[in-house]
Amino acid sequence: MVICGCQSGATQSTPPAPVAQSLDTEIVFYAWPEDATSVVFDAFTAETGIRVRHEPFDSLDEAEEAIEHGGAIDVAIIESTRLPRLIEAGVLAELNFSHIPNFKYVSQSFRDLNFDPGNRHSVPNSWGTTGIVVRTDRTEQPIERWSDLWRPDLAGRVVLWATQPRDTLGLALRSLGYSANSVNPAEIQEAADRLVELAPNAIWLKDADSSASSLIEGDAVAAMGWAFDFWALQEAGVPAGYVLPADGAMLWNDNFVIPAHSTNKVAAEALINFLLRPEIAAQVIEANYYPMAHETARAYVDPAIRDDPVVYPTNEALAHAELQMPLSEEGQIQQDAAWLYVLSSIP
Amino acid sequence: MSLRHKILLLLLAIMVPIALLLSSGIYHFVANNERSVWQSRQSDASTFAATAVYDFLVRIQDLLYVVGAHEHDVVEEHSELLNTYLANNPAILEIILTDPSGRSIGNAFRDKPLLGDLFTLPQSRWFAVAKAGGMYVGGLQVAADNDPYIVMAAPATGGGTVAARVKMDILWDVVGNISFGKSGHAYVVTADGGIIAHPDPAVVLAHTTLQDRPELFLQTTTPDTWSGNYENFEGIVVQSVARAIPGTDWTIVAEVPISEAQSTSRLAVTFFLFGVLLFGTLVIAPIYWALRRLVIQPLATVRAGALEIASGNLNYRIDLPQRDEIGQLAADFNVMVGELQARNVELSAKTDALSAEVIEHQATQAALRSLNETLEARIAERTRDLEAANQDLIRSNRELQEFAFVASHDLQEPLRKIQAFGDRLLERYAPLLDERGQDYLRRMQASSERLQTLIDALLTYSRITTKAQPFVPTDLNQIAVDVLADLDTRIAETGGRVCVGELATVCADPLQMRLLIQNLVGNALKFHHPERSPHVTVTGAWRDNQDVSSPNGHDVRRVYALQVSDNGIGFERDYAERIFQMFQRLHGRSEYEGTGVGLAICRKIVERHGGTIVATAEPGRGATFMILLPERQAATAPSTDEQRMANNGQTG
Numbered sequence: 001m002v003i004c005g006c007q008s009g010a011t012q013s014t015p016p017a018p019v020a021q022s023l024d025t026e027i028v029f030y031a032w033p034e035d036a037t038s039v040v041f042d043a044f045t046a047e048t049g050i051r052v053r054h055e056p057f058d059s060l061d062e063a064e065e066a067i068e069h070g071g072a073i074d075v076a077i078i079e080s081t082r083l084p085r086l087i088e089a090g091v092l093a094e095l096n097f098s099h100i101p102n103f104k105y106v107s108q109s110f111r112d113l114n115f116d117p118g119n120r121h122s123v124p125n126s127w128g129t130t131g132i133v134v135r136t137d138r139t140e141q142p143i144e145r146w147s148d149l150w151r152p153d154l155a156g157r158v159v160l161w162a163t164q165p166r167d168t169l170g171l172a173l174r175s176l177g178y179s180a181n182s183v184n185p186a187e188i189q190e191a192a193d194r195l196v197e198l199a200p201n202a203i204w205l206k207d208a209d210s211s212a213s214s215l216i217e218g219d220a221v222a223a224m225g226w227a228f229d230f231w232a233l234q235e236a237g238v239p240a241g242y243v244l245p246a247d248g249a250m251l252w253n254d255n256f257v258i259p260a261h262s263t264n265k266v267a268a269e270a271l272i273n274f275l276l277r278p279e280i281a282a283q284v285i286e287a288n289y290y291p292m293a294h295e296t297a298r299a300y301v302d303p304a305i306r307d308d309p310v311v312y313p314t315n316e317a318l319a320h321a322e323l324q325m326p327l328s329e330e331g332q333i334q335q336d337a338a339w340l341y342v343l344s345s346i347p
Numbered sequence: 348m349s350l351r352h353k354i355l356l357l358l359l360a361i362m363v364p365i366a367l368l369l370s371s372g373i374y375h376f377v378a379n380n381e382r383s384v385w386q387s388r389q390s391d392a393s394t395f396a397a398t399a400v401y402d403f404l405v406r407i408q409d410l411l412y413v414v415g416a417h418e419h420d421v422v423e424e425h426s427e428l429l430n431t432y433l434a435n436n437p438a439i440l441e442i443i444l445t446d447p448s449g450r451s452i453g454n455a456f457r458d459k460p461l462l463g464d465l466f467t468l469p470q471s472r473w474f475a476v477a478k479a480g481g482m483y484v485g486g487l488q489v490a491a492d493n494d495p496y497i498v499m500a501a502p503a504t505g506g507g508t509v510a511a512r513v514k515m516d517i518l519w520d521v522v523g524n525i526s527f528g529k530s531g532h533a534y535v536v537t538a539d540g541g542i543i544a545h546p547d548p549a550v551v552l553a554h555t556t557l558q559d560r561p562e563l564f565l566q567t568t569t570p571d572t573w574s575g576n577y578e579n580f581e582g583i584v585v586q587s588v589a590r591a592i593p594g595t596d597w598t599i600v601a602e603v604p605i606s607e608a609q610s611t612s613r614l615a616v617t618f619f620l621f622g623v624l625l626f627g628t629l630v631i632a633p634i635y636w637a638l639r640r641l642v643i644q645p646l647a648t649v650r651a652g653a654l655e656i657a658s659g660n661l662n663y664r665i666d667l668p669q670r671d672e673i674g675q676l677a678a679d680f681n682v683m684v685g686e687l688q689a690r691n692v693e694l695s696a697k698t699d700a701l702s703a704e705v706i707e708h709q710a711t712q713a714a715l716r717s718l719n720e721t722l723e724a725r726i727a728e729r730t731r732d733l734e735a736a737n738q739d740l741i742r743s744n745r746e747l748q749e750f751a752f753v754a755s756h757d758l759q760e761p762l763r764k765i766q767a768f769g770d771r772l773l774e775r776y777a778p779l780l781d782e783r784g785q786d787y788l789r790r791m792q793a794s795s796e797r798l799q800t801l802i803d804a805l806l807t808y809s810r811i812t813t814k815a816q817p818f819v820p821t822d823l824n825q826i827a828v829d830v831l832a833d834l835d836t837r838i839a840e841t842g843g844r845v846c847v848g849e850l851a852t853v854c855a856d857p858l859q860m861r862l863l864i865q866n867l868v869g870n871a872l873k874f875h876h877p878e879r880s881p882h883v884t885v886t887g888a889w890r891d892n893q894d895v896s897s898p899n900g901h902d903v904r905r906v907y908a909l910q911v912s913d914n915g916i917g918f919e920r921d922y923a924e925r926i927f928q929m930f931q932r933l934h935g936r937s938e939y940e941g942t943g944v945g946l947a948i949c950r951k952i953v954e955r956h957g958g959t960i961v962a963t964a965e966p967g968r969g970a971t972f973m974i975l976l977p978e979r980q981a982a983t984a985p986s987t988d989e990q991r992m993a994n995n996g997q998t999g
Contacts, residue, residue, distance in 0.1 A: 080470075108490070108498075109461075110467055111488060112498075113467060117472055
């Protein structure tokens with residue numbers, strides 16, 4: 001049997017690294033500043049001799065700009081919503097999967113998506129939800145929906161992000177029962193009006209990288225946020241909760257890409273391959289507090305995190321969640337214009 | 348070369364072409380037969396494999412349609428139903444039925460569920476294709492435990508979908524069992540170049556792809572079958588037959604190494620050449636023996652005599668009793684030696700006189716040579732200086748043009764955004780703004796429009812060299828007619844009159860000639876006198892030029908003089924040069940619209956054509972623009988350098 005031969009040949013827990021071991025070079029890893037993937041970089045350097053430097057970006061626009069216009073980047077993490085445009089612009093390298101055999105660990109559910117047919121340019125990385133982080137000790141009435149943020153008893157105690165247009169407009173759209181990916185001008189206008197109505201009663205974050213300080217030190221009760229912020233509250237020892245709103249949490253997922261102008265493509269592929277190794281991926285999940293699009297890593301994760309429904313929400317909890325998708329050019333302009341209007345009303 | 352060798356060579360020259368001709372004929376005959384035998388074997392094998400793969404896929408497809416036809420509530424009630432299908436189809440690893448939103452109605456799997464109903468489903472390609480009513484056959488996937496599989500999906504009842512993970516074993520067995528000759532084999536390639544089945548599974552599991560070998564994407568050029576030779580991805584030159592697998596975008600490729608495919612032909616030729624060699628030896632040997640006896644040996648005797656005489660013994664005579672041509676030759680030779688003895692004495696006297704003259708001549712030549720060398724060194728030095736200066740000029744010129752193009756090109760995009768958002772602000776949020784706010788906004792819009800005009804003008808200016816077209820015979824009469832048609836409205840508005848005389852056909856870039864005439868006539872209309880309507884005349888004539896010095900290698904002995912005159916406001920003599928500079932305006936913008944780039948463009952066009960443009964005017968009386976264009980254009984314009992930069996500009 002042909003198949004048997006192949007399986008015994010390839011069943012090695014650690015496939016041989018495709019790169020020359022003596023590569024004495026440094027590559028640049030481009031991600032959000034709070035991304036904690038760097039916890040495994042030393043192990044990668046010890047194994048391959050390749051050093052990795054984490055360069056942070058402050059917004060997705062900035063990241064897209066740098067990838068497109070030739071910043072010195074070898075591996076970047078970028079949201080799926082940005083992939084189609086970057087691929088069409090021809091600024092992402094085609095990946096050589098004979099250098100990334102660990103792609104076999106990537107969940108089938110994340111392979112061959114519309115963002116990048118056939119995964120020619122991207123390898124799915126982490127995913128997660130956008131929900132509400134709550135100081136459970138500061139409110140008697142539970143917060144269960146996006147629309148609760150407009151409750152009179154929460155006036156002045158809700159934290160929103162002035163730097164996250166898609167998420168903030170998205171929550172307003174969801175609170176009205178519309179899709180977070182709406183491109184309908186009337187719906188978008190309605191959502192923008194609703195945010196303007198909330199604007200004077202909200203605390204707007206303009207350059208922070210977490211809502212945690214408003215919730216710990218300030219007197220805020222609820223914040224639009226991510227599992228990461230909730231984790232910061234827990235570490236600080238304050239009573240906190242993370243709510244997936246009944247009117248629909250939003251879902252995002254990130255990908256590894258290699259810019260076409262990278263001069264260290266093989267080393268970059270070696271890093272991606274390394275990060276997909278189950279025990280390495282597990283370390284990254286523990287540090288980032290986000291799940292990865294990974295078939296087997298979860299088994300290696302610390303049980304406290306593995307069984308935490310904030311990190312790994314159940315399918316039932318995600319029943320009403322909606323995946324953020326790329327917008328058409330016209331849709332993007334609609335949302336940009338509405339966002340401009342919202343920004344002008346922020347105190 | 349000796350006579351002996353020449354004769355041998357002659358014999359070979361007759362034999363070898365005949366041998367080669369015959370052997371190549373034989374080779375082609377045998378090789379053709381051999382190739383068609385191999386091809387039909389490869390063709391049969393690939394047809395068999397394509398059919399087997401097709402049948403396999405059709406079976407899975409049929410199964411998907413059967414499962415998809417079940418009503419959803421039936422599947423939900425009888426959870427064992429899907430398991431039954433799984434049990435009866437060993438090739439299926441997992442099967443899932445979803446509703447139109449992607450929610451799982453039911454699923455069954457052998458060891459692990461991978462197709463699950465996670466939130467990414469609406470973005471999954473198999474789901475999207477099946478939901479749209481199509482049949483999806485995915486690329487090769489490898490699971491965490493190294494199990495290879497493919498995903499197939501089809502539409503299901505009620506707008507839902509049904510999908511399966513399909514084991515690759517059967518496909519791999521079919522492909523792995525194909526062999527012909529010692530090392531002929533087949534493999535399957537997908538439309539994007541991935542190899543999904545190969546006798547050596549490691550090739551597939553290593554994600555081997557032909558992406559960087561587009562010439563091997565055979566099916567893109569042939570919808571059905573293809574055959575030919577090439578070097579395959581393992582670096583072996585092979586004879587190949589490729590066949591599209593129906594119902595998929597896959598191709599089955601059957602390859603046999605060319606060394607094996609042509610072994611019989613090569614053997615045949617080797618045998619034949621050996622035979623020819625043997626035969627040749629048998630024929631050549633006796634001919635060669637006879638020639639040696641009758642010709643070569645007597646000639647050797649004559650040669651020995653000649654050598655003896657040459658060594659100084661003029662008293663020697665050759666003794667050869669033969670009566671044939673060679674014997675005669677020896678006798679004549681003896682007579683010649685006698686004559687030679689007499690001449691020898693006479694010659695030695697003349698030689699002494701000559702040698703004195705030669706020595707003198709050599710001295711003169713040496714002097715000349717050294718003079719020449721000094722001169723060449725100086726020329727080389729000057730040439731180097733000139734080249735360096737020239738390089739500097741070309742570079743700075745190119746940088747300037749690149750800057751203008753890139754700057755204006757890159758300014759467009761943000762400006763368009765400013766205008767778009769400005770429009771939106773005016774459309775939607777005008778009521779939110781007070782009177783002053785609206786005024787600011789309108790002024791901002793007016794400034795953007797002005798900036799847009801300036802950028803357009805700058806782009807036009809830089810395109811004169813970056814978007815240059817080759818020079819062709821251009822009828823200026825036709826150009827003038829087109830220009831007047833374009834300016835129709837303005838002529839009517841100003842109540843003006845434009846007279847065009849009989850113009851010639853010149854060698855030029857037609858688009859730029861049009862721009863030139865349009866700018867000049869447009870200017871004449873624009874700067875008309877407030878108290879009288881404009882009157883513009885355009886005339887032209889050929890002129891012979893005595894002064895033939897030209898700045899850039901154009902032949903200017905004969906030039907075409909094109910003249911545009913008007914009765915407008917004119918300008919001071921001091922400004923005759925300044926008006927051609929970029930952004931130079933003699934009048935305020937409120938008096939006369941414009942960018943201040945028009946005449947700069949005119950001058951650039953004329954200079955590109957190797958010509959000159961001058962303006963003369965009298966304030967209040969009018970202005971005349973005189974353009975001189977050379978009859979023959981230098982072969983170098985537009986330079987390739989500039990063309991290349993034009994391309995860079997576009998991608999930047």
